[in-house]
Amino acid sequence: MPFDIKASEKAKRTVNPIRAIVDKVLAGPPSTCPLKRIPLSLGDPTHFGNLLPPSLLTSSLQDCASSHKFDGYVPAFGCPNLRKSVAESFSSENVKYTDDDVVVASGCSGALELLLTGLLNPGQNILVPKPGFPLYEVIAVSHGCTVKYYNLNPSDNWNVDLNSLESAFDSNTVGVLINNPSNPCGSVFSKSHLKQIIEVCEKHNTMVIGDEVYGGMVFEGSEYNSLAEVSAEMGGTVPVVSCSGMAKQYLVPGMRVGWLTFYGPGLEELKGGVKSLSQVVLGACHLAQEASSRALDDGCEEFKKELNLKLQTQAGALESGLKGCHGLTVIKPEGAMYTMVKINVEEFKDIANDIEFTKMLLDEKNVFALPGTCFGIENFFRAVYCAPVEMLEEAGVRIKEFCEDHKK
The missing domain is CATH 3.90.1150.10 (Aspartate Aminotransferase, domain 1)
Incomplete structure (x- = not known):
């Protein structure tokens, strides 16, 4: 046969x-x-x-490779140096991350996959922007879940249509994904608009998922504000898990280094679940993680x-x-x-x-x-x-x- x-x-x-x-x-x-x-x-x-990419990142990668100090395995959810660097780089006066709040993954897309795998059960949904990056739906549907769309308004510089967002919630909604700055729109939300979005999430008792891989890549006249920082300014009652990485801001998508940062109440079980799931893949390349840590520590401003x-x-x-x-x-x-x-x-x-x-x-x-x-x-x-x-x-x-x- x-x-x-x-x-x-x-x-x-x-x-x-x-x-x-x-x-x-x-x-x-x-x-x-x-x-x-x-x-x-x-x-x-x-x-x-x-x-x-910045010359510091290139030379750091070369140094790490030639030293042979970073040839071995690292903790599945990220090497200590990189988790510490991410925590320090993304902390502010209002948002204090520790290395325990950081999970490293194979790129920002890998971080999203880890997060949604840890969050979603079959039949549940997340709210995602339209237009938006199609990977969100690919991951959700792969897990037997769905996405529901809220509209971005082209006549309002691609700001969120708040009425559309409000109407998208149902009893199976477990998260609202916000991509800022936006792929595919190239838009950047103001702080006041982010506050409006978070107010809607708070009203519906729903966490925020931030795709902030383009964070900081903004032009003169615009200002980037992280979702965690905005939530903190509003009292920190809405939990925010943000995805970012080295790919776009440091011009090294092939290095495949991304991470999740966890801010706000009620995230301990989810964070533990994501760390458990990270053991399936065993994390990003050790060399790339160490070189990324050095670049983040420097800032490359x-x-x-x-x-x-x-x-x-x-x-x-x-x-x-x-x-x-x-x-x-x-x-x-x-x-x-x-x-x-x-x-x-x-x-x-x-x-x-x-x-x-x-x-x-x-x-x-x-x-x-x-x-x-x-x-x-x-x-x-x-x-x-x-x-x-x-x-x-x-x-x-x-x-x-x-x-x-x-x-x-």
């Missing part, structure tokens, strides 16, 4: 919807456009080689300042190119690495939706952007501005030509 080994039900439930959507964009014969491809789709800041200025310049180059495009509405990004651009499909003669727009743009101009449908919102596209300024300017020229070719 031939073997027919079945995948588990959990494996069958684990499907990232982006793949199917991108396949539609890439479907059909390869583009015959002679122009070199400009990928505005990649959320990897290292892809183009123009954004490099000049590097971070320069990175934000570079990203703001690159965002400005892309924004300037897109502003003059027929049928597009640009919402000015305030941080992170992304902007969401509205496609006014009624202004085009032969484009019905965002998937058609991005597919035709790729075929005709070899510019690859992700359709908003990937992030739960139609008739937008997400553009990443990590590329060099000249490439972003060229992308703007091509997109403008494309829009002119297809306008009514």
Whole structure:
């Protein structure tokens, strides 16, 4: 009898919807456009080689490797040095973390997976933003759970629609996920708006899950405020578990170092459960953890300042190119690495939706952007501005030509 080994039900439930959507964009014969491809789709800041990690982090990694002091295993929930560094780096006058409040994981996505595995039981749900990063739903559904969406308002700089948030709660809701700064929107919530969100969570006696992997990556005129800090200013009655890591703020997504920080009341059992679950994977790379600890201890403040200025310049180059495009509405990004651009499909003669727009743009101009449908919102596209300024300017020229070719 031939073997027919079945995948588990959990494996069958684990499907990232982006793949199917991108396949539609890439479907059909390869583009015959002679122009070199400009990928505005990649959320990897290292892809183009123009954004490099701090030299301290690179030299620390080399030192750690050559010393052979960090070749062995570490505690599953993180090496002591890194947990201490994270606790000190993210503490403030109002929020005092200890190393016991930190769990290290394989990247921020691994930290999210650990947290949601420790939190969710089948049938429960978390509230997540729309548009938002699709991994939240992938993890929840994998565990036999669901997500419910609350809307971000593009006409209000992608702030949370508080009425939408209020109406999303039900008796099975166990957490509200807040992504700030935002992927895919590039928006940054003000402190007053974060207080409004936390007030809603307090009203519903529900914890906050913070995806703050882009924390601190903000442009002039905007200010980043951590969710734990805002909760503390409001009395610290709403528990906050935040996810962050080295990937974006230090430009090393391949190092796979992320963490969770636990702040507020009622989290001891969850924290213990997450630490138990971390033993399944045995944590992030020891060398990478030690090098990350040294970078956090230093702070790399000049590097971070320069990175934000570079990203703001690159965002400005892309924004300037897109502003003059027929049928597009640009919402000015305030941080992170992304902007969401509205496609006014009624202004085009032969484009019905965002998937058609991005597919035709790729075929005709070899510019690859992700359709908003990937992030739960139609008739937008997400553009990443990590590329060099000249490439972003060229992308703007091509997109403008494309829009002119297809306008009514």
